Amino acid sequence: MALRSGAEYLKALRDGREVYLDGRKISDVTTEPALARVAHTFARMYDMVIENQADWTFRDEQGQVRSLNWFEPRTREDIVRRRSFTETIARRTGGLFGRQQDYVPLFHLGMLDIKREFSRGDARFERNIENYWRRAREHDLMLAHSFIDAQAHPAVPLEKTVVPRIVARKSEGIVVRGAKTVATFACHADEILVGAFPRPAMTEDYVMYFSIPVATPGLRVVARTVHGQGSAFDHPAGQFGDENDCILIFDDVLVPWERVFSLGEPSFCATVFPRISEWAHWSILARLAVKAEVLTGLYSLIPEMLGRAQQPQSQEALGEMIRYLTSIRAFIHAAEDQGHVTPEGHFMPNPIYITTGRAYSVENYRRIIGYLHDVASQALIIIPSEAAFDNPDIGAALEKMFESPSASARERARVVRLAWDMVCDSYGGRQTLFELFNALPWTAQRAQLMASFDVKPYQQLAAATAGLGSIPEAAAAVAEAAGRKGRDYQAVGEAYAAKSAGKIVAR
Ligand SMILES: Cc1cc2nc3c(=O)[nH]c(=O)nc-3n(C[C@H](O)[C@H](O)[C@H](O)COP(=O)(O)OP(=O)(O)OC[C@H]3O[C@@H](n4cnc5c(N)ncnc54)[C@H](O)[C@@H]3O)c2cc1C
Numbered sequence: 364m365a366l367r368s369g370a371e372y373l374k375a376l377r378d379g380r381e382v383y384l385d386g387r388k389i390s391d392v393t394t395e396p397a398l399a400r401v402a403h404t405f406a407r408m409y410d411m412v413i414e415n416q417a418d419w420t421f422r423d424e425q426g427q428v429r430s431l432n433w434f435e436p437r438t439r440e441d442i443v444r445r446r447s448f449t450e451t452i453a454r455r456t457g458g459l460f461g462r463q464q465d466y467v468p469l470f471h472l473g474m475l476d477i478k479r480e481f482s483r484g485d486a487r488f489e490r491n492i493e494n495y496w497r498r499a500r501e502h503d504l505m506l507a508h509s510f511i512d513a514q515a516h517p518a519v520p521l522e523k524t525v526v527p528r529i530v531a532r533k534s535e536g537i538v539v540r541g542a543k544t545v546a547t548f549a550c551h552a553d554e555i556l557v558g559a560f561p562r563p564a565m566t567e568d569y570v571m572y573f574s575i576p577v578a579t580p581g582l583r584v585v586a587r588t589v590h591g592q593g594s595a596f597d598h599p600a601g602q603f604g605d606e607n608d609c610i611l612i613f614d615d616v617l618v619p620w621e622r623v624f625s626l627g628e629p630s631f632c633a634t635v636f637p638r639i640s641e642w643a644h645w646s647i648l649a650r651l652a653v654k655a656e657v658l659t660g661l662y663s664l665i666p667e668m669l670g671r672a673q674q675p676q677s678q679e680a681l682g683e684m685i686r687y688l689t690s691i692r693a694f695i696h697a698a699e700d701q702g703h704v705t706p707e708g709h710f711m712p713n714p715i716y717i718t719t720g721r722a723y724s725v726e727n728y729r730r731i732i733g734y735l736h737d738v739a740s741q742a743l744i745i746i747p748s749e750a751a752f753d754n755p756d757i758g759a760a761l762e763k764m765f766e767s768p769s770a771s772a773r774e775r776a777r778v779v780r781l782a783w784d785m786v787c788d789s790y791g792g793r794q795t796l797f798e799l800f801n802a803l804p805w806t807a808q809r810a811q812l813m814a815s816f817d818v819k820p821y822q823q824l825a826a827a828t829a830g831l832g833s834i835p836e837a838a839a840a841v842a843e844a845a846g847r848k849g850r851d852y853q854a855v856g857e858a859y860a861a862k863s864a865g866k867i868v869a870r
Contacts, residue, residue, distance in 0.1 A: 366413050366420065366428060367503040369406030375553055376402055378578040382550045384586045392550050397589035400604030401551050405464060405505065408452055419448055423500065432465045433500035435472065436642075436710040442699055449649045456603045457785070458654030459794065461647065461801050462548035467506035467556060469646055471496055473639030474572075474624060476707045481572075481625050481635065492624050495574060499554070506574070508556040509546035509611055510636065521564045527557070527613055528568045529626075536619040537571065537626070542612045547801065549609040550586045552577055557611075559632045567627035573618045581617070585610040591790030596749035599777055600784035605793070637714075637811060640802070645712045647802055648695050648720050654785075655688040658731070661782045665739050668770045668778065680734035687724075687731045694720025703848035713848055718812045725805035728798045732786045743783055746776050820844040 591601025
C-alpha cells in the first residue's frame with residue numbers, strides 16, 4: 364500500500380463508529396463542527412509525510428516506503444531522526460497534541476521489543492504482536508490507547524466496578540464488558556490499544572491487552588465537551604482542534620483472538636507498563652520541548668509588545684522559561700547519548716534520564732505556566748475579540764488602545780489569545796491537566812525512578828567518605844552504577860504494585 368493520504372484518513376473515519384458528544388450521537392466526526400478540526404489537522408500531517416518523503420519515510424524489510432511513525436530505531440542516529448519527526452509534527456500545532464499519530468506506535472514498538480515476554484510464551488499472541496505491527500505500519504493507522512481505569516472508590520469491590528473484564532471466551536475470541544477512561548483521541552483514531560492497569564484484587568479475567576477498530580460492534584466512545592471553539596483569531600490554539608479525552612464503553616465486545624497480545628496474569632500486569640512505555644515517554648519529552656519553545660516565544664513577545672521586557676517579573680519569567688526548555692532538551696540529549704541497544708536490536712534512550720526528565724518537566728509545568736500571569740497581567744483578560752475590532756463604532760478606538768511600537772493591536776491580540784488558550788481558558792486548563800497526568804503523575808514517575816535506582820554504591824561512597832571503607836572501591840562501584848543503561852523493571856513493577864495495594868488501605 365502507498366503512503367496514506369489525509370483524504371484516506373478522513374474517509375476511514377466515516378466507518379459507522381458509535382461516538383457520542385454531549386449526549387448526541389455523532390454520525391461523522393469529520394464534519395461535526397466540534398470534532399472536525401482535529402480530524403483535518405491530522406489529515407494534514409499525513410499529507411505532510413507524503414510531501415516530505417525524503418525526510419519522513421523509510422523502507423521496510425520488503426522495500427516498501429513507510430511513514431516514520433513505524434520506524435524501528437536501531438542506532439543513535441535513528442533515534443535522533445525519529446525525534447525530529449515528532450518535533451516536526453509537534454511544531455505544526457504548537458505541541459498541543461499529546462496524542463499525535465507517531466505516539467501510540469511507540470507503545471507497540473515497546474511490545475514488539477519484548478514480544479516473547481509480553482505474550483507470556485503463547486506463540487499465537489507473539490505472532491499477533493508482530494502481525495499487528497506490520498499491518499498497522501502498512502496502513503499507517505491512527506491509534507489511541509486506554510490503559511487507565513475510571514476512578515472507582517477503593518471501598519467498592521472490583522467485581523462491582525466497571526473495570527473491563529472478560530465475560531466469555533469463545534472460539535472466535537474474548538468477550539469484553541465494562542468501561543475505560545481516559546482514551547485520548549479515541550474518536551479520531553482508527554483503532555485503540557486497550558491494556559490493563561494493576562490494581563488490588565485483580566484476577567486473570569481483568570488482565571488483557573488487545574487492539575480493536577473504533578468501529579467494532581458494541582464499542583461506544585463518549586467524547587468529552589470540546590473546548591476552544593470559535594474563530595482562529597479569537598482562539599488561535601482552537602484552530603487546530605481539541606484532542607478529545609474519551610470514555611470507552613464495552614457492551615460485550617467480541618475481540619477476535621488475532622487481536623489479543625496478552626492475557627490473564629495479574630503479576631505480569633503489575634510489572635509490564637514501564638517496559639513498553641519507554642519510547643512513548645521519551646517522545647512526550649520531545650513534544651513537550653516544542654510546547655516549551657512556543658511558551659518561551661510568548662514569554663518574550665508579550666512583554667516586548669507591552670513595553671515591559673526589562674521589568675524584573677518579565678526577566679524572571681523568561682529566564683525560568685528558558686531554563687525549563689533547556690533542561691528538557693538536556694534530558695532528551697542525555698537519554699539519547701546514554702541509550703543502549705536492546706536484545707531485540709532496538710535503540711532505546713536511557714530510561715533513567717527519560718523518567719527523571721519527565722518527572723522534572725511535569726513537576727515544574729504548573730510553576731512555569733504560572734509566570735504568564737506575571738508577564739501579562741491585565742493584558743491577558745482585556746483582549747478585544749475579532750468582532751469587537753471589526754465593529755465600526757468601537758473598532759478604531761480599540762485599535763489605537765492596543766497598538767504598540769512592536770505590534771498592531773490585532774497582532775497583539777492574536778499573540779495574547781494564543782497564550783490565554785494554551786494556559787488560561789478551558790482549553791488551557793485541559794492542557795495543564797493533560798501535562799500533569801497523561802502518562803502518570805510526577806510523583807509516580809519519581810517512585811518509578813527510585814525503584815529502579817540502585818542506591819547501594821552511593822551508600823558505600825557516603826560510608827567510605829565518613830571513614831568507613833575504601834574510597835577507591837566505593838568510587839569504582841558508583842562509576843559502574845552511573846554507567847548502567849537500563850532499568851530494573853521487576854523492581855519498578857513491584858514497587859508500583861505495592862504502592863497500589865498500599866493505597867487501598869490508606870484511603
Ligand atoms: C487529560 C488526560 C488525558 C489522559 N489520556 C490518557 C490516555 O490517552 N490513555 C490512558 O491510558 N490514560 C490517559 N490518562 C490517564 C492518566 O494516565 C491518569 O490520569 C494518571 O495515571 C493518574 O491517575 P489518576 O489520578 O487519574 O487516577 P488514580 O486515582 O491514580 O486511579 C488510577 C486507577 O487506579 C485505581 N485505583 C486508585 N486507587 C485505588 C485503590 N486504592 N484501590 C483500588 N484501585 C485504585 C483507580 O480506580 C483507577 O482505575 C489521561 C489523563 C488525563 C488527565
